[in-house]
Structures are given as structure tokens and as C-alpha cells.
Amino acid sequence: MAQGGYHLSINDHQQDLRHLFVGLNMPVTLSGGEKPLINFDNAATTPPFQTVLQAVESFAPWYAAVHRGGGAKSETTTRLYEEAREIVADFVGADRDSNVVIFVKNATEAINKLAYRLAQARDRRDIIISTVMEHHSNDLPWRSKFRMLYVDVDDSGRLLLDDLKKKLRLSRGRVRLVTVTGASNVTGHINHLAEIADLAHQNGAEIMVDGAQMAPHLPVYMKGSAGSGSLDYLAFSGHKMYAPFGTGVLIGPRKTFDYGHSEIVGGGTVEAVSQRRVRWAKSPQRDEAGTPNVMGVIALTAAVKTLKHLDMSLVAREEAKLADYARKQLSHIPKIMFYGDQENHNYKVGIIPFNIKGLTYDKVALDLAHEYGIAVRSGCFCAQPYVRKLLKVPPSEIEKEFTGTDVTYRGMVRVSFGLYNTKSEVDLLAEALDSISAKTSKTITPQW
Numbered sequence: 082m083a084q085g086g087y088h089l090s091i092n093d094h095q096q097d098l099r100h101l102f103v104g105l106n107m108p109v110t111l112s113g114g115e116k117p118l119i120n121f122d123n124a125a126t127t128p129p130f131q132t133v134l135q136a137v138e139s140f141a142p143w144y145a146a147v148h149r150g151g152g153a154k155s156e157t158t159t160r161l162y163e164e165a166r167e168i169v170a171d172f173v174g175a176d177r178d179s180n181v182v183i184f185v186k187n188a189t190e191a192i193n194k195l196a197y198r199l200a201q202a203r204d205r206r207d208i209i210i211s212t213v214m215e216h217h218s219n220d221l222p223w224r225s226k227f228r229m230l231y232v233d234v235d236d237s238g239r240l241l242l243d244d245l246k247k248k249l250r251l252s253r254g255r256v257r258l259v260t261v262t263g264a265s266n267v268t269g270h271i272n273h274l275a276e277i278a279d280l281a282h283q284n285g286a287e288i289m290v291d292g293a294q295m296a297p298h299l300p301v302y303m304k305g306s307a308g309s310g311s312l313d314y315l316a317f318s319g320h321k322m323y324a325p326f327g328t329g330v331l332i333g334p335r336k337t338f339d340y341g342h343s344e345i346v347g348g349g350t351v352e353a354v355s356q357r358r359v360r361w362a363k364s365p366q367r368d369e370a371g372t373p374n375v376m377g378v379i380a381l382t383a384a385v386k387t388l389k390h391l392d393m394s395l396v397a398r399e400e401a402k403l404a405d406y407a408r409k410q411l412s413h414i415p416k417i418m419f420y421g422d423q424e425n426h427n428y429k430v431g432i433i434p435f436n437i438k439g440l441t442y443d444k445v446a447l448d449l450a451h452e453y454g455i456a457v458r459s460g461c462f463c464a465q466p467y468v469r470k471l472l473k474v475p476p477s478e479i480e481k482e483f484t485g486t487d488v489t490y491r492g493m494v495r496v497s498f499g500l501y502n503t504k505s506e507v508d509l510l511a512e513a514l515d516s517i518s519a520k521t522s523k524t525i526t527p528q529w
């Protein structure tokens with residue numbers, strides 16, 4: 082299929098998609114010679130699409146200041162910048178009339194912005210419900226501003242909807258917002274957003290979805306369907322979806338952002354200023370203080386167009402197939418211990434957390450990198466409460482992490498897939514882990 086500049090379909094093997102990306106076969110020098118680097122750290126950040134670099138390069142001659150600048154360059158820049166909001170809104174099925182698309186730096190900034198804004202309209206008794214499985218970026222921004230409740234997970238790390246129902250019931254209409262990740266950056270578990278959204282709405286609350294690990298891997302439809310499952314707020318990052326140029330997105334109802342002011346104020350955010358008074362501009366301008374990152378927005382738009390062209394349903398299906406294959410291959414590794422739901426591999430994005438019994442997580446990650454040229458992540462992935470829960474770390478050990486004496490930090494190894502990873506890369510990972518696992522007798526054995 083030759084369409085829109087791409088000469089293949091995602092139905093072809095992933096190998097054929099690789100030319101859409103920049104820098105996939107970079108050589109690394111290892112003790113056994115040079116090898117192409119294999120990147121399995123896509124949940125942290127992703128390489129750029131070729132289309133993203135091309136878009137930035139072809140736009141560069143037209144780059145100028147947005148909005149009030151005169152001349153053809155400024156008009157072109159402004160048009161593309163404003164059109165980007167529509168393209169991004171359509172990508173995640175947001176209603177363009179009732180929502181604003183605000184460009185920020187990343188998902189973390191997006192969530193901080195929303196927390197700051199909702200706090201301005203806060204009733205003292207308002208409660209935010211978050212969950213035990215959140216990235217710190219969807220937990221810490223809320224803590225200083227609201228009373229928090231955390232929905233628990235079961236032993237496999239799946240979110241307990243009954244616990245959410247109980248918390249909503251006991252809070253008796255005082256929950257302002259339920260804030261939940263679309264997919265976990267630790268286990269890859271996908272949450273049942275439509276059901277969570279309906280529960281929130283039935284209890285007079287709104288829902289905010291941290292889409293950092295969802296938008297790059299799954300179709301998102303903020304409007305919901307048949308009057309059910311609509312999402313009020315969505316945050317995500319360009320750098321996790323092949324557009325690493327420093328742009329993130331916050332989408333939410335216009336009425337929320339037309340109240341109060343942004344956490345950062347200054348140029349571009351006002352209609353009128355005197356030394357005693359300010360009349361704020363309407364959002365999104367009210368929320369984008371200073372000169373915006375136009376190049377980042379151009380990059381994000383190109384990534385969104387490419388993903389849309391590839392079709393997010395097919396992206397999800399292909400990534401799930403690769404993750405299934407990887408789970409099977411890795412399950413043959415002696416002493417491997419997987420975390421997360423091992424029964425039901427549906428409702429997961431391509432993330433596999435594990436340890437090798439007898440080896441510390443950082444040792445496994447370092448060996449993979451230095452001996453085999455395979456990049457993975459290790460540690461707690463900015464989700465310490467969730468990782469501790471999955472590792473069943475005893476409370477006395479957790480306490481030590483805060484008092485700072487005799488601390489043993491725990492963690493896992495995380496393999497996370499991008500659209501371009503292949504079965505043969507997975508085979509090399511399995512071979513490498515097989516050899517690493519054989520070394521276990523020489524090292525410390527973690528108890529969990």
C-alpha cells in the first residue's frame with residue numbers, strides 16, 4: 082500500500098516499519114565488538130519518527146513568533162500552531178467546541194497545571210481520588226492542594242474498581258476529580274476508563290486521565306460513546322510518541338480554564354494590564370505564558386499524523402502481538418520472576434517488568450547494556466508505592482527508605498516496546514538474559 086508518503090502497511094512485519102524511525106541501529110562498542118543498539122526503554126522516551134524530523138526541517142524557514150507578529154512567516158507559524166490544536170484534539174476524540182487544547186512541556190507539567198487550576202476553585206472539603214498505581218507525576222501535584230484518597234490494587238497490580246466504588250460512596254459527593262492512569266508505566270495494565278469515568282460522573286466528580294503510556298499505544302476517544310465513558314481531562318507527552326521536541330498536551334473543558342489563572346503567568350496571557358489590575362485572556366492563551374515551543378508543536382503534529390495514518394487500532398494490535406511473543410520467550414529464562422497480572426494478558430500495553438532471582442535489578446540492566454547493547458530501565462520507574470506493592474516490600478523496609486539508615490532500594494527491570502521493535506530483537510534479549518541468569522550464584526539474592 083503506498084499512501085500519504087509511506088510505502089507499507091502496518092500489517093507487514095515490524096521490520097518494515099523501521100525506516101519510519103531515526104537512529105534505530107546505532108552502533109555501540111562492547112567487549113565483544115560493535116553491535117547495533119537495541120532499545121527496549123520506550124516507556125521512558127521514544128526515538129523520533131522520520132516524519133517528525135522532516136516536518137521540523139521543512140517548517141524551519143517559516144519559523145517566527147506566533148499570534149501578534151506581522152508578516153507571512155508569523156501568519157504561517159500562527160496558522161500551523163493553532164491548527165495543531167485541532168489535529169491533536171481529533172487524534173484523541175476530544176470535542177473541540179467545549180474543550181481547550183493547551184500545549185505544555187510534558188505530561189508532568191500538564192497535570193501540575195490542572196492541579197493548580199482546580200485548587201483555585203476548590204472547596205476546602207474537596208477530595209481527589211487517585212490510585213496506588215500512578216506515576217509520581219499523577220500523584221505529587223495533587224497532594225499539596227487537596228485531600229487525597231488512593232484506590233488500591235489487587236495482588237497482581239490490577240486496579241480494584243470495588244475500592245473506587247467504596248471510596249466514592251463514602252465520600253458522599255465531595256470527590257472533585259478521579260485521576261487515573263490510562264495504562265501503567267510499570268505493568269502496562271490498561272485501566273477500564275469508560276467504567277471509571279461513569280462511576281466518577283454518577284458521583285458528581287470529573288475524571289482526569291494520565292495518557293502518557295496510553296496515547297502512543299492505544300486509540301483514545303475522549304467523547305466516549307452512547308452518552309457513556311467520556312473523559313473530562315487528558316494529559317500526555319510528545320516524547321513518548323516519537324516527537325521528542327519538548328511538547329506535552331493538556332485537554333479539558335474550556336470552562337475550567339477560563340476560571341482563575343495559570344501557575345505561570347506573564348507575556349501572552351492577558352487581555353489588559355494596569356499596575357493594579359489584570360484581565361486574563363481566554364484559554365489556551367491564558368495558559369501558555371511566554372513564547373511557546375512552536376517547533377515542538379510542529380513535531381507533535383507530525384507524529385500524530387503518522388500514528389493516525391498507521392491506525393491506532395492496528396498499532397495496538399501489533400504491539401500486543403510482540404509483547405505476547407516476548408512474554409513467551411522470556412518465560413523460558415531460568416529464575417525469571419514476572420510482576421503484574423500473569424493470567425490475563427489482554428488489557429496490557431507492551432511493558433514487561435521482571436527480576437532474575439539471585440541478581441539485583443541494576444546489575445541485570447547494566448549487564449544488558451554493557452555486554453549486549455540492550456537498553457532497558459531498572460528501578461521503581463517513578464512509581465514507588467506501586468512497585469513496592471508488587472514486590473511485597475515489608476513496611477519496616479519501607480520505613481528505612483525514609484529514615485535513611487541501612488537502606489536497600491528495591492526495584493525491577495522493565496522492558497517496554499515501541500512500534501518498531503521486532504521479534505528478532507526479542508530473541509536477542511532472551512538469549513542475553515539466559516546468559517545473565519546463568520551467573521546468579523555469584524551475587525546477592527534479593528528476598529522479594
Ligand SMILES: Cc1ncc(COP(=O)(O)O)c(C=O)c1O
Pocket residue numbers: 124125187188189190216218219262264265266291293294318320
Ligand atoms: C504513566 C506516566 N505518567 C506520567 C509520566 C510523566 O511524563 P513526562 O516525564 O513526559 O512528564 C510518565 C513518564 O514516564 C508516565 O509513564
